[in-house]
Amino acid sequence: MSVLVYTENWDGKFKKLSFELVSYATGVAKMLNTTVTAVSIGKVDENELIRLGNYGANKIININSDKLAVLDSQAYSSVISEIARKENASVIIISNNNTGKAIAPRLSVRLKAGVGSGVSRLPLNLNPFTVYKRTYSGNAFAHLVIKSDIKILTLAQNSFDLIETPVNATIENMNPSIDGSLLKTVIKDIQKQSGMILLTDADIVVSGGRGMKSADNWGPLVELAKLLGAATACSRPVSDEGWRPHDEHTGQTGKIIAPNLYIAVGISGATQHLAGISSSKYIVAINSDKNAPIFEAAQYGIIGDAMKVLPKLIEAVKEIRK
Amino acid sequence: MKILVCISNVPDTTTKIKFAEGNTSVDTTGIQWVINPWDELSLTRALELKDDTTSGIKSVTVIHVGPAASEPTIRKALAIGADDAIRVNAVSSDAWFVAAQIAEVIKKEQFDVIMCGIESSDYNGSIVGGMISEFLGIPSVSAVSGIKFENGQPIIIREIDGGKEVVSVPVPFVAIVQKGIAKEPRIAAMRGIMMARSKPVKLVEPVQVDPLTQIVEFEKPTPRAACKFIDADSPALLLDLLQNEAKVI
Numbered sequence: 128m129s130v131l132v133y134t135e136n137w138d139g140k141f142k143k144l145s146f147e148l149v150s151y152a153t154g155v156a157k158m159l160n161t162t163v164t165a166v167s168i169g170k171v172d173e174n175e176l177i178r179l180g181n182y183g184a185n186k187i188i189n190i191n192s193d194k195l196a197v198l199d200s201q202a203y204s205s206v207i208s209e210i211a212r213k214e215n216a217s218v219i220i221i222s223n224n225n226t227g228k229a230i231a232p233r234l235s236v237r238l239k240a241g242v243g244s245g246v247s248r249l250p251l252n253l254n255p256f257t258v259y260k261r262t263y264s265g266n267a268f269a270h271l272v273i274k275s276d277i278k279i280l281t282l283a284q285n286s287f288d289l290i291e292t293p294v295n296a297t298i299e300n301m302n303p304s305i306d307g308s309l310l311k312t313v314i315k316d317i318q319k320q321s322g323m324i325l326l327t328d329a330d331i332v333v334s335g336g337r338g339m340k341s342a343d344n345w346g347p348l349v350e351l352a353k354l355l356g357a358a359t360a361c362s363r364p365v366s367d368e369g370w371r372p373h374d375e376h377t378g379q380t381g382k383i384i385a386p387n388l389y390i391a392v393g394i395s396g397a398t399q400h401l402a403g404i405s406s407s408k409y410i411v412a413i414n415s416d417k418n419a420p421i422f423e424a425a426q427y428g429i430i431g432d433a434m435k436v437l438p439k440l441i442e443a444v445k446e447i448r449k
Numbered sequence: 450m451k452i453l454v455c456i457s458n459v460p461d462t463t464t465k466i467k468f469a470e471g472n473t474s475v476d477t478t479g480i481q482w483v484i485n486p487w488d489e490l491s492l493t494r495a496l497e498l499k500d501d502t503t504s505g506i507k508s509v510t511v512i513h514v515g516p517a518a519s520e521p522t523i524r525k526a527l528a529i530g531a532d533d534a535i536r537v538n539a540v541s542s543d544a545w546f547v548a549a550q551i552a553e554v555i556k557k558e559q560f561d562v563i564m565c566g567i568e569s570s571d572y573n574g575s576i577v578g579g580m581i582s583e584f585l586g587i588p589s590v591s592a593v594s595g596i597k598f599e600n601g602q603p604i605i606i607r608e609i610d611g612g613k614e615v616v617s618v619p620v621p622f623v624a625i626v627q628k629g630i631a632k633e634p635r636i637a638a639m640r641g642i643m644m645a646r647s648k649p650v651k652l653v654e655p656v657q658v659d660p661l662t663q664i665v666e667f668e669k670p671t672p673r674a675a676c677k678f679i680d681a682d683s684p685a686l687l688l689d690l691l692q693n694e695a696k697v698i
Contacts, residue, residue, distance in 0.1 A: 137610065197616075198609075199588075200579065200582075200588075200589050200590075200591060201582075201583075201588055201589070204583065223575070224610070225591060225592040225607075225608060225609060225610070228567065228575040228576075228579070228591050228592065228625070229579065229589070229590075229591035229592070229625075230579075231575075231576065231579065232544075232548075232575075232576040232577070232578070232579025232580040232582075232583065233579050233580070233582065233583040233589070235545070235576065235579075235580060235583075235661075236548075236580050236583035236584055237583060239661070240661070241543075241545065241661030241662040242544065242574070242576050242661075242662070243662070244573070244574045244575055244576055245573055245574075245575075257665065260573075261573050262571065262572055262573055262664075262667070263460075263466045263475075263570070263571055263573070264462070264570050264573060265670060266465075266466045266669075266670070267466045267468075267475075267667050267668065267669060267670070268667070268668050268669075268670060269572075269664045269666070269667050269668075270664065270665050270666040270667075270668075271662055271663070271664050271665070272662065272663045272664075272665050273661065273662050274660075274661055274662065274663065275661045281575075311588040311618045311619055311622075312588065312590065312616050312617075312618055313616060313617045313618070314614055314615070314616055315604065315615040315616060315617060316614070316615035317609075317612065317613075317614050317615075318612050318613045318614075318615075319609075319611055319612035320611055320612055323611065325610055325611050327610065328610075330697075331697070331698065355698060373628065373629055374608075376628070379462055379486070379570060380486050380487065380490075380628050381628055387697045388691065388695070388697040388698065397463075398462065398463050399462050399463070402462075405670065408695075408697065409691070409695045409697050410673075411687065411691070412676070422676045423673075423676070424673065425673075425676045426673060426674060426676060426677065426695070427676065427677050427678075427679060427687055427690055427691070427695075428676045428677070428678050428679070429678070429679050429680075429681050429684070429687065430678065430681065431681030435681070436681050436684070439681070439682070439684045440684040440687070440688075442684075443684040443685045443687075443688050444688060446685065447685070447688055447692070
């Protein structure tokens with residue numbers, strides 16, 4: 128028996144997300160009294176792979192195959208399911224990000240394994256195997272019993288703390304046979320933005336709503352974000368109006384994020400917006416309406432006009448950064 | 450080519466969720482049911498593709514797994530413009546059950562493109578679409594924010610961390626759709642509502658499938674502490690709290 132964790136890499140490097148996954152897998156393995164095997168697909172050098180051992184990965188299976196250069200959900204799930212069988216995995220852990228969402232359900236069918244998606248805590252119970260998962264877009268949480276022999280859990284991003292439990296990990300290079308007929312995804316173009324803090328990775332997010340009043344007023348918000356090393360985001364009306372790009376929209380139908388700090392500027396806090404940000408560890412709200420629902424979700428609030436509060440806040444940040 | 454759009458019947462997104470039967474189920478009293486927002490966007494894009502005579506899309510069918518009580522949601526999809534509908538007559542018990550039922554229908558009635566919302570706003574699972582594709586052994590593309598057809602081949606935009614990829618897969622395939630696929634959901638016009646009454650809804654009995662998961666209890670999110678208000682003229686105080694109390698900057 129083992130716990131298997133798929134650790135995604137980005138241009139050969141792991142991110143905090145990868146270590147969160149291994150920390151979580153190690154927690155599950157302790158409950159089951161077993162070991163953790165991590166699977167890495169892509170060109171990652173040994174020094175980077177071995178870092179997974181800091182969080183408790185006992186064994187790291189390294190697959191570096193040109194055939195898997197493109198994310199093809201069919202091919203990836205075929206490779207990971209083979210390893211799961213070989214490693215006799217009873218629990219498989221994947222991120223709940225776009226890659227995880229592409230792979231987990233296919234893996235589920237291959238292994239006849241029930242999926243607990245968007246888990247944010249260690250399993251509540253082993254018998255029956257019960258996980259704690261987000262439902263109703265964060266308005267409720269469910270205790271979900273997974274009845275199958277193999278269980279697949281997708282971990283919500285930034286929901287589980289990194290826990291260092293160093294072990295001497297062994298690296299096993301593997302060259303799996305890949306059924307060419309499964310490789311159906313053809314890449315025509317890649318458009319990547321570089322040098323930006325990704326919204327889903329950011330520890331701090333500064334976000335603007337209708338209270339920003341127009342597309343021209345965004346300068347101070349972007350400046351504050353820069354000073355704090357934060358990503359920028361917005362509410363749905365803002366992206367619908369075209370004041371900010373759609374990929375900044377956080378909320379139920381946009382991006383769902385869980386930063387350590389979310390600063391909501393001129394956002395009233397409609398249910399649909401809160402659904403995307405309610406897992407943030409701390410929320411600061413700046414709004415001119417003292418009855419705005421965002422203040423019910425926030426721990427810290429400033430009542431005031433965004434355009435007047437932002438410059439003062441920027442000055443104060445500059446002061447403490449001196 | 451034929452498109453199948455999978456639709457889920459969910460509480461309106463502004464609903465305050467309450468529980469019943471000792472927190473083992475959701476209290477459905479007074480809930481307004483709607484088409485899952487991502488499914489509604491999928492349907493909108495499917496209809497746009499059908500309207501475009503160069504796309505090669507000839508028909509749009511919707512499928513739903515649910516009891517007779519969810520007929521109004523199916524009729525709404527027909528009123529928006531779907532040509533016909535299939536209802537698998539069963540109360541959905543989990544994603545595995547739903548995906549298996551839909552895959553079974555697709556095996557009998559050929560579709561070229563299957564569209565599913567990336568998640569449903571009730572169970573937030575993000576699994577049904579991928580499961581359908583694996584049950585059928587066909588390609589799936591996830592986090593799709595754009596789709597068009599050129600010479601019968603799909604050109605798909607999928608979202609990746611920090612960017613987008615333009616990809617293609619052979620038909621048939623499953624597109625797992627997120628925001629951006631269509632600008633705004635299409636709204637039913639009076640003519641559509643009238644026509645929907647006479648559009649066919651095919652009733653299919655479920656196949657025997659045992660669910661793999663079961664929700665045994667619901668709970669409310671942990672309530673947050675009351676908001677501490679800071680005077681707008683003393684932002685330094687806010688920064689002090691963020692540094693020393695919350696320890697987040």
